[in-house]
Structures are given as structure tokens and as C-alpha cells.
Amino acid sequence: MKSFEKSGFHRAWAEISLGALKNNVEKCRSLLSDKNALMCVVKANAYGHGAHIVAPFLENECGADWFAVSNLVEAAELREMGITGEILILGWTPPENALQLLEYDIIQAITDLEYAESLSAHTPKGEKIRCHIAIDTGMTRIGLRGDGAADCAEKIFRLPNLSVEGIFTHLSVADSPDPEDIEYTKSQAEKLYDLKKELNRRLITVEHAHFLNSAGCAYHFDPRSTLARFGIMLYGLMPNASYPLPVELEPVMELKAKVAQVKTVEAGVDVSYGRTYTTSKETRLAVVTIGYADGYPRLLSGKAEVLIKGRRAKVVGRICMDQLMIDVSDIPGVAPGDTVTLFGRDGDEIVTADQLAELIGTVGYEIVCGISPRVQRIEIRD
């Protein structure tokens, strides 16, 4: 990072509110019983928020002792930043990386029997890789599925170089209020616990069995899930933007940029690539220092509003790679250097990543995960 970049706030940046994060951890914990431990899902650079900011704060100041990531690189990064809590890799790791799993003391998800055998074979004699077996109960992603699952799981438990500490499954429609989906979610949980019972019958102890994600905790809480894998709600976003949550969360990330130039143009002037927007009257435009290369989606062209001086302004014309234009005709006094909030709060006005997602048919997850590396993450201590 360049020295002049250290102060942040220079072009396009994301403010990460530790106060909001702390609030969300407390609200998430309030949904749990003393039987469920909070597992903080910090994959994908903590959903784009900056794992280097989020994970140490969760461990040191929120008492989090369980983390989940998607892969070995993310797991190793957590260890290198000093995280000492348990780390579960939710996705696939090449069996050839068995030694790194041992070195960093990481718990690995097991996709199927063949993978487990390969991982065990790549592990030195006398060593054991810690793992949780993924069970596919209806997501149809990784995991053992069907009637053979118990036999496979038993074989995996008996492999010489694995230490199976848990089984888990992932819910596919926990964020849906549809009655059929509610039944589906229930059946997913029951399949997991039926398997646990079957393994117990075979004298295999399963220390952890878990299935709750954010939506599971919010809408289908179950004290039997020994771990509660919270992702999106930690960051103050909603699993489903149109299904109210039982707790009040605060978005952790605010995305901001600056005004580079202000200009007044007459009626009939074309703005940006493709001439998709033409002014219908004299218009005051501000050019803003952010674009789709920063992860502000180009699909929002002509749809989104931003905040400036506590007011809403429309994005007009196509969003460019590094810049975009907004209409500030009704907002007096806008000048170069002013701060523009792409999502976040400015005065009484709020734009959320969930709202932007709705405009373009996606989810808030994708908006925050998509904020690109050139946008500096700046922690805000409130």
C-alpha cells in the first residue's frame, strides 16, 4: 500500500463498523441457547469486509472461538493473522495439502468416502487430520447422501489418519417463508439427526452435528445444532431481504467515494457510454470516483440512488469502470471532494446493499462479496 493511501478516504473505500459488528454478534447470540456455539463464517475475505479486520475483532473482542472459511488459503491467512480459535474449511481442499491442514490445525469438511480415503492416505502415519463429514440432505452440493450415508460415514470414522469430530449439513431454503420450504428445512435437519442416531447405534460418537446457517438460526432455531454457522447476519445483511428478521441488525459495511467534478449541462445532452441517458432539462451532474471495477455493479446503471449531503441522487447513464455520474440538480452546494455514499447511511437517508441487490435481481451477499480489492477497507471504531 502506498503511504498516501494509508489515510484511506481518498477515492473509493469501504468503512467497516466494528460497533455494528459487535451489535450483530450480540443479536445473533441472543437467538441461540447455551448448547449452540457461535461459528463465525468469514469466508471470501469476511464476505468482502476484510478478514484481517473482522476475524481478529471477532476473536479478541467478541469472544468468538469458532470460524469457518471456504478453503485452505483463507484458513492459513487466519492463522497467519493470529487467529487461535477452531477453523473449519467448508469446501474442498486438495488431498495433497494434508500436511498444511495438520500444520495449521484446520478442520476439513469431507465430501465423500473416496475423498476421505485419499486425504487419509496423504497423511503421515500417526498423524490425524481433524474433520467434519458433510451430509447432503437436500442442498445437493458436497456431502454423503441417501441410504448409504451411514455406511460411508462409518467407514470414514474408521480411517486411520482422520479424526472425525462432527457431521454437518447445509440448508437450501431456510430463508423461505413458503410452507413447503419450511417442511423441506425440517426434513433436512431430521435427516442429519437420524444419521447421528444411527451412528450412535453403531457405537460411534459424534461430537458435533450442525446445520444452522443465518436463516436457520433466524427462522428454524434448533438447540441440537451444536454450532450455529452465522455468515450474512454477522455483517448486518438479511438472508432474504423480504422476510423480516427477529433481531435488529446494523450493516457493517458502508461504501463511499468522492465527487471528482461538478458540471451543469443543458437539456438534450447524452451522458456516458451508449448514450442511454439524455438530459430532459438543464441538469447539474456530479462525477463520482467509483465504478464497476470497484465492484459497484454496472447493472445498477440508471437504477440506483446514492447519498450525498444527506440526500438521495440518481445514478444517470452507464456506470463506467472507474467513474459514474449522478444527478445533483436538486442538491445545492455539491463540490469536488464531497463524499458520496453508495450504500450506508448519510443523515436520515439509508441505502443498503440488500436494496441494491433487489434492484438487479441478486442478493446482498453478492454485492458485498463483489467489492473489489482496490477498494480499501477502513475500520471504524464505533
Ligand SMILES: *Cc1c(COP(=O)(O)O)cnc(C)c1O
Ligand atoms: C456460507 C455458508 C454458511 C453461512 O451462510 P449465511 O447464509 O451467510 O449465514 C453456513 N454454512 C455453510 C456450509 C456455508 O457454505
